[in-house]
Amino acid sequence: MIENRALQQWISAMVELCRPEKVVWIDGSEEQKNMLEEEADSTGEMTRLDEEKWPGCLYHRTAVNDVARTENLTYICTSKKEDAGPTNNWMEPAEAYRIAGEYFKGAMEGRTMYVIPFAMGPLGSPFTKIGIELTDSIYVVLNMLIMTRSGKDVLEQLGDSDNFTRGLHSKADLSLDKRLILHFPEDNTIWSVGSGYGGNVLLGKKCLALRIASWFGRDEGWLAEHMLIMGIEDPDGKIDYIAAAFPSACGKTNLAMLIPPEHLRKQGYKIWTVGDDIAWIRSGEDGRLWAVNPETGFFGVAPGTNAHSNPNALATIRRNTIFTNVLLTDDGDVWWEDGEGETPAAGTAWDGRPWKPGLLDEAGRPIPGAHPNSRFTAPVNQCPTISPEWSNPGGVPLTAIVFGGRRSRLAPLVYETFNWRHGVYTGATMASELTAAQYGRQGKVRRDPMAMLPFCGYNMADYFRHWIDFGKNLAKPPGIFHVNWFRKDEGGNYIWPGFGENLRVLNWIIERTRGNASAEKTPIGFVPAADSLDLKGLDITAEAVQQLFAVDPGDWLEELEGHFSYFEQFGKKLPQGILEEYRALSERLSAERVAIK
Ligand code: GTP
Ligand code: SPV
Ligand code: MN
Secondary structure (H helix, E strand, O other): OOHHHHHHHHHHHHHHHHHEEEEEEOOOOOHHHHHHHHHHHHHHOEEEEOOOOOOOEEEEEOOOOOOOOHHEEEEEEEHHHHHOOOOOOOHHHHHHHHHHHHHHOOOOOOEEEEEEEEEEEEOOOOOOOOEEEOOHHHHHHHHHHOOOOOOOHHHHHOOOOOOEEEEEEOOOOOOHOOEEEEEEEHHHHEEEEEOOHHHHHHHHHHHHHHHHHHHHHHOOOOOOOOEEEEEEEOOOOOOOEEEEEEOOOOHHHHHOOOOOOOHHHOOEEEEEEEEEOOOOEEEEEOOOOOOOOOEEEEEEOOOOOOOOOHHHHHOOOOOOEEEEOEEEOOOOEEEEEOOOOOOOOOOEEEOOEEEEEOOEEEOEEEOOOOOOOOOOEEEEHHHOEEEOOOOOOOOOEEEEEEOOOOOOOOOOOOEEEEOOOHHHHHOOOEEEEOOOOOOOOOOOOOOHHHHOOOOOOOOOOHHHHHHHHHHHHOOOEEEEEEEOOOOEEOOOOOOEEEEEEEEHHHHHHHHHHOOOOOOOEEEEEEOOOOOOOOOOOOOOOOHHHHHHHOOOOOHHHHHHHHHHHHHOOHHHHHHHHHHHHHHHHHHHHHHHHHHOO
16 A cells, blocks of 8 residues: 555564554544444444434443553653653663563454554644554554544655654553553654553544654754643634643634633634644744644533533534543433433443442542543544634744643633743743543642653653743744632632633733833732723622632742752753743742832
């Protein structure tokens, strides 16, 4: 079928290692996809949902020990440990190949090896990277068909080039102690074994489009980021694009698809979704930044998705969608906590056990039917607000970059950083409370620079330096902002209503970049001046607004100690620019505290 020697040699070697019964090439055709769906449905690997309610939709449950990315089993394998840096797990490449090679040995016996040629980014775009994933999972194939451009067009584009990412995946026996997600940026190779879950196995996503791509981005002068991309159209029809980095399960999908509150809708504001998870960013000849969404699908969190929080997501997932680890009913329906429709009287929970409403665990807490990290996989072009520019090979120009996390305390609803380098510092010191998308104690605050802690494929200190340098030559750098939708009051309730109302904050951000919105200077940046954030029609007290924007220098000085101890691990590699920002912030905060006293 193809004349690519590098590709053929590599596949032969992997076949010899994994010993599949047969090899099937994924061509991207509808017929082949239907056949695979049939097969998955007949073997029970997946379940076809009710055709009337959920046309073209399938259901899948992963193993109970395999419901989120496993960051502790994820490695960057570089010749020098220093290149992976202190925030990544590291293994020496030869050792990593040897250990995982044992797990892959014969792992596909009696199974089919699927060859998925895929592209991240529009075919023919300067942004685009090609990968080949070999996998023994139909579930992976069907997800990759939604999430990436895959099939024979990609092979044509690749031609006889050996410039492609070599991805090898096997579920093997799904055991946790033989699970490894390995990245070899020096070889442009990814090996993933022992998992069947999302970000561990859809190798185009976190593995290629973030970890491997960030490595290339450093060498080639661009950025691969864990960011949504969206356009905000104002009543004059002008569209501003922003990219926003929030850690996993902190609101990227929701923000990218938001529905404007009524008064803004009436004024003519519109949202255009470009991407919900990953942005590849380059500087353009016009001195602006241009961003592309390299994916073609959404792999979104199901629980909490409902007609109030995200009607666009609901519309997107009505057909041709794969549901993973939600609740399944006998009549081919799916359901999740805080979703739509009535709670079913009975069903099968994410862990395969019978479920009904009202079940409690030993501690008396409700047992959920859907796993908190259960997901939908849906094609981007089914989203009602999909931007006409979403697959523009040149990308969209960025007005602003937004960082954010889940902070019950401390961080105000929104603030603007003073300049690019202060913005980089603010991204570098981002922190967020853990969610169900990570293993670990939920709610615990951890530093997650630019939401890239689990995804930066090289030394984080070099990443900070790359960011600082990247901004130096920009004639028109975007503004850099920080948001926090998750601040809570003493009673533990969110102060800000969030979701669609977040557009009010985005509008302030855009008006700031246009020089139209007024602000108050604080030590950490500019917060909206009284009355400059549109609060019309919101049921929120003046006291709550004050709480939302409070910047307490004492609390922030304490936070600053956290910055310092975080930075210590990078030793001499920490860029001077970061240290200078740290000192400047420290001085501003101390001066403010003295002034208050
Ligand atoms: P990944 O796909 O893991 O990268 O996550 P994500 O960043 O796309 O997060 P997503 O939009 O799926 O949101 C995750 C959770 O945050 C859901 O439970 C949402 O209901 C909740 N959430 C999103 N936006 C808001 C908001 O503005 N306010 C509040 N309180 N919760 C929100
Ligand atoms: C995330 O955890 O940030 C996700 C889901 O987007 S996964 O693809 O599994 O990484
Ligand atoms: Mn994500």
